[in-house]
Amino acid sequence: MLESYLRERLKKKDILLMTHIVLGYPSFDDSFRIIETMVKAGVDLMELQIPFSDPIADGPVILRANQRALESGATVQGCFDLAEKATRAFDIPFLIMSYCNIPYRYGTKRFVSSMATRNLRGAIIPDLPPEEGQEYLNDMKEFDLAPILIISPTTTIERMKSLDNFARGFVYCIARKGVTGETTNFSDDLGVYLSQCREATSLPLALGFGIKEKADIDFLKGKAEIAVIGSQTIRTMEKKGIDSVGNFIRSLG
Amino acid sequence: MMNRGYYGKFGGAFIPEILFSTIEELVEGFLDARNSPGFWKKYTDIMSTYSCRPTPLTFAENLTKHFGGARIYIKREDLNHTGAHKLNNVMGQGLLVKRMGKTRVIAETGAGQHGVATATMAAKFGFRCTIYMGETDIARQRPNVFWMERLGAEVIPVKDGTRILKDAINEAFRDWVTNMDDTHYVLGTACGPHPFPEMVSYFQSIIGKEAQRQIVEREGKLPARVYACVGGGSNALGIFSGFLNDPVQLVGVEAGGKGLDTSRHASRLASKDASIGVAQGYKTYFLQDEDGQMKETQSVAAGLDYVGVSPILASLREEGRVRFEAASDREVLKALTLTVKKEGLIPALESAHAFAQAFKEAPDLSAEDIIVINQSGRGDKDIFTIADAYADPDWQEFIKKKAKDYRA
Numbered sequence: 061m062l063e064s065y066l067r068e069r070l071k072k073k074d075i076l077l078m079t080h081i082v083l084g085y086p087s088f089d090d091s092f093r094i095i096e097t098m099v100k101a102g103v104d105l106m107e108l109q110i111p112f113s114d115p116i117a118d119g120p121v122i123l124r125a126n127q128r129a130l131e132s133g134a135t136v137q138g139c140f141d142l143a144e145k146a147t148r149a150f151d152i153p154f155l156i157m158s159y160c161n162i163p164y165r166y167g168t169k170r171f172v173s174s175m176a177t178r179n180l181r182g183a184i185i186p187d188l189p190p191e192e193g194q195e196y197l198n199d200m201k202e203f204d205l206a207p208i209l210i211i212s213p214t215t216t217i218e219r220m221k222s223l224d225n226f227a228r229g230f231v232y233c234i235a236r237k238g239v240t241g242e243t244t245n246f247s248d249d250l251g252v253y254l255s256q257c258r259e260a261t262s263l264p265l266a267l268g269f270g271i272k273e274k275a276d277i278d279f280l281k282g283k284a285e286i287a288v289i290g291s292q293t294i295r296t297m298e299k300k301g302i303d304s305v306g307n308f309i310r311s312l313g
Numbered sequence: 314m315m316n317r318g319y320y321g322k323f324g325g326a327f328i329p330e331i332l333f334s335t336i337e338e339l340v341e342g343f344l345d346a347r348n349s350p351g352f353w354k355k356y357t358d359i360m361s362t363y364s365c366r367p368t369p370l371t372f373a374e375n376l377t378k379h380f381g382g383a384r385i386y387i388k389r390e391d392l393n394h395t396g397a398h399k400l401n402n403v404m405g406q407g408l409l410v411k412r413m414g415k416t417r418v419i420a421e422t423g424a425g426q427h428g429v430a431t432a433t434m435a436a437k438f439g440f441r442c443t444i445y446m447g448e449t450d451i452a453r454q455r456p457n458v459f460w461m462e463r464l465g466a467e468v469i470p471v472k473d474g475t476r477i478l479k480d481a482i483n484e485a486f487r488d489w490v491t492n493m494d495d496t497h498y499v500l501g502t503a504c505g506p507h508p509f510p511e512m513v514s515y516f517q518s519i520i521g522k523e524a525q526r527q528i529v530e531r532e533g534k535l536p537a538r539v540y541a542c543v544g545g546g547s548n549a550l551g552i553f554s555g556f557l558n559d560p561v562q563l564v565g566v567e568a569g570g571k572g573l574d575t576s577r578h579a580s581r582l583a584s585k586d587a588s589i590g591v592a593q594g595y596k597t598y599f600l601q602d603e604d605g606q607m608k609e610t611q612s613v614a615a616g617l618d619y620v621g622v623s624p625i626l627a628s629l630r631e632e633g634r635v636r637f638e639a640a641s642d643r644e645v646l647k648a649l650t651l652t653v654k655k656e657g658l659i660p661a662l663e664s665a666h667a668f669a670q671a672f673k674e675a676p677d678l679s680a681e682d683i684i685v686i687n688q689s690g691r692g693d694k695d696i697f698t699i700a701d702a703y704a705d706p707d708w709q710e711f712i713k714k715k716a717k718d719y720r721a
């Protein structure tokens with residue numbers, strides 16, 4: 061189970077690191093090399109994004125990575141193949157991240173069972189709130205996968221508690237309003253927000269959106285269990301190449 | 314938990330968590346306004362003093378003679394202030410924004426008509442205004458960008474994705490998830506997450522209410538058929554709403570682009586190329602590939618060049634209540650030419666789709682039958698596209714000279 065893996069890991073580390081990549085960007089071969097580099101640099105779990113043509117919750121960096129991946133011919137099948145290669149090669153948990161239309165078109169149940177077959181551990185689908193996702197949530201339960209739900213600073217405490225009824229594995233708290241890739245202010249307000257999240261759920265908390273450097277992660281120690289890095293590794297790769305991603309990740313620890 | 318905003322199996326609210334409370338607030342604000350006794354009156358008052366409502370229903374005598382079939386009437390949404398039905402929705406949402414106490418509005422635009430309407434409303438009500446518009450659409454509708462900017466709006470070109478309407482909607486959502494505290498997203502058509510389809514149709518229903526009354530006053534009976542073009546579906550739902558419960562055939566006309574047998578069209582309900590999917594916050598028919606990636610669409614009319622379609626229309630098609638057809642770019646230009654010559658009316662390229670389909674069917678109807686075409690907007694904005702289609706040499710000469718003057 062994802063949660064017990066995280067708890068076990070947390071006995072040895074103050075805070076865990078989850079990274080994100082867009083599958084097929086710049087190519088599937090490169091995606092695999094990036095995964096390998098990240099795992100070797102010590103990340104604890106990874107989100108593998110299946111690209112979508114209209115990713116409304118993503119900012120420019122990830123949006124363009126989605127587009128480039130699709131332009132170079134990334135398909136859902138290709139993404140699953142690569143994800144399977146990753147779960148066979150490395151023994152950290154991998155999650156799928158995508159938008160609702162991808163599993164919907166694939167067939168929700170078929171999608172979920174494909175994840176299970178490939179040893180993927182859960183999924184993050186930002187445009188599928190539980191109100192619309194009953195079928196998906198049931199399928200995830202049936203296959204014992206973790207549906208990772210999102211909490212935002214605009215979520216009321218009552219709603220946080222109701223989301224907690226559906227969440228498994230951990231809860232993904234987004235640090236601020238807006239889309240991925242913009243700057244976040246790591247301030248006391250963020251601490252207050254995270255303590256509200258803590259009240260609403262007993263699951264581990266992941267915090268994402270805007271984490272760029274070690275200081276951000278140090279701030280989160282004791283307040284969240286997982287720090288999520290998204291756009292910043294893509295920027296690093298774009299500027300300095302795949303190998304520098306490893307150094308970047310090691311610089312955060 | 315409740316699923317809201319469904320029309321048959323279409324609609325819903327597939328939104329990121331960050332927007333949940335904003336959408337709740339909007340649903341409440343809209344219901345509160347709609348249920349408040351003076352609200353519709355306030356809306357019609359402003360539409361009659363600031364715009365030209367009720368818009369006339371014009372008998373097209375020459376076109377009727379020309380086709381020798383049904384009696385043709387035209388509902389004149391082109392006579393709205395800013396030149397299209399878009400203002401109906403925008404002024405309604407503007408009144409709502411005031412009630413909700415927000416101070417900034419954002420919108421997407423394709424043809425630019427919705428952008429101009431929103432910028433106009435923002436100028437009148439004193440809101441700050443940002444408009445997202447695809448780069449491709451900016452190139453084909455530059456005059457509208459000029460006016461939006463004069464009206465005080467900031468126009469942001471969208472350079473990602475297919476660089477048309479769909480991509481402008483994505484960017485507007487990205488703005489909204491950042492700035493929802495003081496900002497309302499004035500979605501321009503009956504698409505997107507609940508409550509937009511319902512809310513936009515509600516304001517546009519003013520077209521149908523008037524048209525129904527006007528035709529019965531004039532002719533003492535209902536029309537046999539009503540035609541409207543369908544981009545997202547707001548002008549169609551607006552006029553159809555007046556006839557939904559009557560024995561009237563409702564015909565929605567989509568963009569056939571280069572033809573339904575090519576992939577270069579934007580026909581979701583009349584072609585077999587679309588399938589059910591979820592994007593931009595709602596479930597409907599989308600032009601998408603097997604993986605669920607949205608496809609490029611194509612139409613001479615920027616306002617119809619869209620991958621999705623109102624969930625309300627998708628459901629009305631499923632029920633068999635509305636028939637959907639497509640008109641090709643060529644048919645549309647022909648219909649436009651004829652309408653200008655015969656009636657002295659210049660429909661927008663979008664609206665001309667409805668005319669093209671009506672012209673195909675009018676000759677087969679009898680002189681007893683009445684048809685109503687919704688002229689959703691006026692065509693002045695399309696001068697560059699239309700001039701290109703005619704390859705008008707004098708116009709080209711004029712543009713060349715103008716360019717030379719600027720270079721000097």
Ligand SMILES: Cc1ncc(COP(=O)(O)O)c(C=O)c1O
Pocket residue numbers: 397398399423424425426427501502503542543544545546547548549615616617661663664689690691
């Ligand atoms: C004149 C005109 N008609 C029709 C449309 C299509 O929109 P809808 O289907 O929402 O009426 C547009 C959109 O820009 C328009 O400008």
